[in-house]
Amino acid sequence: MYDPVMRVLTVLEILQARDFVSGAELAERLEVDLRTVQRYIVRLKDLNIPIDSSRGVGGAYRLKPGFRLPPLLLTNEEAFALSLGLRPLRQVGLSAFAPATEGTLAKLGRVLPSALHESVRTVEEVVAIEPGPWVVSTSVDCLIKAASAIRAAHRIRFGYQSHDGAASRRHIEPYAVLHFDGRWYLIGHCLSRCAMRTFRLDRVTDFEVSKATFRRPADFDARRYMQERMPFVQSDYQIDVWIDMPIEEAERNFAPWRIVTEPQDGGTRLRCGRDRLEMFAALLLSTGKQIVVRSPPELRKTFKQLAKAAKQASRPEQRISKRPL
Amino acid sequence: MYDPVMRVLTVLEILQARDFVSGAELAERLEVDLRTVQRYIVRLKDLNIPIDSSRGVGGAYRLKPGFRLPPLLLTNEEAFALSLGLRPLRQVGLSAFAPATEGTLAKLGRVLPSALHESVRTVEEVVAIEPGPWVVSTSVDCLIKAASAIRAAHRIRFGYQSHDGAASRRHIEPYAVLHFDGRWYLIGHCLSRCAMRTFRLDRVTDFEVSKATFRRPADFDARRYMQERMPFVQSDYQIDVWIDMPIEEAERNFAPWRIVTEPQDGGTRLRCGRDRLEMFAALLLSTGKQIVVRSPPELRKTFKQLAKAAKQASRPEQRISKRPL
DNA sequence: GGAATTCCCGACAGAACCTGTCGTAAATTC
DNA sequence: GAATTTACGACAGGTTCTGTCGGGAATTCC
Structure with missing residues (x-):
């Protein structure tokens, strides 16, 4: 077929689906000369699609992450998985990190083949997800601030109302946030008590991020920590x-x-x-x-x-x- | 710029991002003649991308779902949301419906810009999700069979071990499956007892789908049903x-x-x-x-x-x- | 019912591009 | 050092692209 647009997209599709592929293989798939394939590769690079290439025996082309997403050539099954994945995002409480969730749903809704769209709706209709009656809403703003502080390794301060109603102000080196048992927890090193502490984010008020930084333990594992410490968390x-x-x-x-x-x-x-x-x-x-x-x-x-x-x-x-x- | 491939992709990108757009607007955006835009639309249709068009005042082009997914032109934010959404899919128990989840993750891993990839990893690192210690694993096969039977409105039979250890064989018209409180439940009309019943899918064995069909209540709402019935479910x-x-x-x-x-x-x-x-x-x-x-x-x-x-x-x-x- | 607006398309001329072929260079692996 | 692969320029012949022009069809609004 003579259709450079189609061929260029096919090259991109093959590159997305495979870890690497040789020029000869691409030429065979497209039924064109190797030189033409090389021209297509240049075309894709001109579209800011970053393609790595290696010469010599075993030489090949491969995609590498760039600064901008290339056109995604997805199979129907892949698009189905992506569409399905957006729904639980809200329920797990992560949609706060992905404000584009609704827009992405709209975009997928526009392009998803009807049969696929129907499958997504069928799964949603016959398969219901209920988080549980005790899921506690946490301030999205607080959650994002906490995650940002952790990422930037900045100390934080906040007002805290503990389980027995006592209010205090805390100065913390935050290590992680964890969604566990329907609640968001902040895990960090309390500078007042000089010890690790766990805080429920729904009890946090007046959240502030300090300019002071700290060194977060490189291999800190939030899940492991909670599994080991949970039975004794904040117990009288x-x-x-x-x-x-x-x-x-x-x-x-x-x-x-x-x-x-x-x-x-x-x-x-x-x-x-x-x-x-x-x-x-x-x-x-x-x-x-x-x-x-x-x-x-x-x-x-x-x-x-x-x-x-x-x-x-x-x-x-x-x-x-x-x-x- | 003279680059038909780029222009054609830009038309597609605009169509994916908007509900509708006129030919004049596309011509202005691409800085080409209107006739050229019309040729591009034909090119996209030749690529099996289904484009609707309407003439007259307010006439425009719009994408409609087709049989095959077109190349997706996503913003970085949209790709971020999609990538993030795949993770909780496993934890909520829905990855059984989307076996392409791993492949999709691999594909996104190949093309996601490095900065974006880093953001996804950062969120995953500082934000941990733990389903809860009482999440009960259900047979993926059983879950899928149940969902398929519901979708196809087919009766089912299975062995069931109730809470007190008693074993029975059930003949059911399945209405819905529900993920609730860490467990998967099947809700349906029991033909033996002539009444609605709820079954925990992890207690189901020897699952069979009958050829016999039934009429599923059109407006059956699994969540509402469970909220109303749960306190009295299967109680001695x-x-x-x-x-x-x-x-x-x-x-x-x-x-x-x-x-x-x-x-x-x-x-x-x-x-x-x-x-x-x-x-x-x-x-x-x-x-x-x-x-x-x-x-x-x-x-x-x-x-x-x-x-x-x-x-x-x-x-x-x-x-x-x-x-x- | 007619005007205005939009999509739709063929024909034409001039400009630009695409492809296979050939030869050469560079890099890598065995 | 041979074999293998990417890389690229030059060339000839063929093909496509674009703006322009004119006309048709459908829709909305006054």
């Missing part, structure tokens, strides 16, 4: 109990609640941090197993209170008052 | 209690646990379905409020058991045995 009580339950069953029951389990004395030792004891005590009670409290002493008091409340609740129903109409 | 016990707690506080505390709350007698009436009572009873106990059990009677027994267990746990620590080294 360090809990240590023994339960008459095999380690396997304990792991199934308690791991999701961020409780450290280890086998001991024919049962399992449970350790975790908690701000309030009732919830944890109730969780243990719900297992129906024997429990031995090692620490804190307050936990025994809590069980005493629960015993009283449970006993009262086990009595036959008392009428509070006549039912209103 | 229908719980009805009163608690000495204001409605506002009750909503904050119990809504995340899928408990229906309504103000009553100065406190709150709580209703929900549960397969096991211990967890719910423990949850109530943890509030420290007065509780009145209306139904079921087993719940009072549960409170009695909890009272006994709590009393035992409140005693000073007893040594189970000597601590091993």
Whole structure:
């Protein structure tokens, strides 16, 4: 076919689909002379599409990232994946980093083949995604500021309202932000306490980025940090109990609640941090197993209170008052 | 500039970026004669790019979805959003529907400008996403089969292991699948029970799609259904209690646990379905409020058991045995 | 119903480009 | 050092591109 436009685009398509390709192969695919292929390569370079080339045995052409995106030649399957990927972006909370999401959706909507568009809509229709009822909205502005400060290695200050309602002002070297369990967390080094701390971004106010910089640990892994630290994050009580339950069953029951389990004395030792004891005590009670409290002493008091409340609740129903109409 | 290839691509770029554009405007942008623009439109149509055109006042050109994707002319911001969107696809569990995700990531990796590529990596590095520790893996095959059956309106059969371990074989008219709270659910009309049922896909085995079809309710909304039904899904016990707690506080505390709350007698009436009572009873106990059990009677027994267990746990620590080294 | 506006297209002349071929240079690998 | 590949200029012959001109068709608005 005589159509330079089509051929040039085909060269680009092959380059995008492959890591490298020789001039002879391109000439064969296009059914033109090798010299013509070389002219096409020059044409693409003139379009600011950066193409690397290497001479000699095994010589080839390859694409390299440039300053501007070249025309994308995507297969229908690739476009489907991209279109599908834009939807959950909002739900995971990342669309704040990609303000062009809506515009991109519009653009794809214009060019996606009808059958493909129909497939995307079908998946959306029959496959529903619900983040969960406890997803907490975080200020987009705060999230972006935090991410920018981390990227630029700048210290930050903000007002913080902790779990017990106490307000404080913090001066932090931020290491990472993490979307976990429906909430955004900031992980960093607290300069006041000289220790690592974790903050819920929805409790942050009056966010400021300092000019002062710091050196962020090069290999800091937010996920690993949270997995190791979460059970003890910001806890008023360090809990240590023994339960008459095999380690396997304990792991199934308690791991999701961020409780450290280890086998001991024919049962399992449970350790975790908690701000309030009732919830944890109730969780243990719900297992129906024997429990031995090692620490804190307050936990025994809590069980005493629960015993009283449970006993009262086990009595036959008392009428509070006549039912209103 | 004299470069037909460039000009043709520019026409395509403008068409992708705009809903519609006139020939005169294109001619002005490209600095060519209107007739030349019309020739370019013909060129693009020859490349199987479907372009609609309308004559008369307000006449214009516009792209319409065709059978094959045209070369995509994306801005850097749009490419950034698309690249970012592919990552959460796995975590939300949708990559099963888009097997081309990895290939698309590779292709974008080849062409994304370095600065952009760096931004994507930076966001990925400082912004971590963790689905939550209780996300349950579902068979990808099962998920896709379910979605396909729904789309095709075909009945399905499968083995099901319910929460209490009982195994059964089900014959279902599937309406939707839903990703909710870290799990995939199938919602459908059970032909054996003649009623709507919800199934966790990770408990499904031996999945078969029938040839028999059915008529799916046209306006079925999976999210709405789950919001209304979830508290009572597959429950052995229908719980009805009163608690000495204001409605506002009750909503904050119990809504995340899928408990229906309504103000009553100065406190709150709580209703929900549960397969096991211990967890719910423990949850109530943890509030420290007065509780009145209306139904079921087993719940009072549960409170009695909890009272006994709590009393035992409140005693000073007893040594189970000597601590091993 | 007619004017104005837009897409649509063929024909023409002049200008510009495309392609295969040939020869030579440079770089790389074996 | 041979073989292999990219790189490029020069040439001839063929092909395409562009602006211009004129006319047709469809649509909107007054």
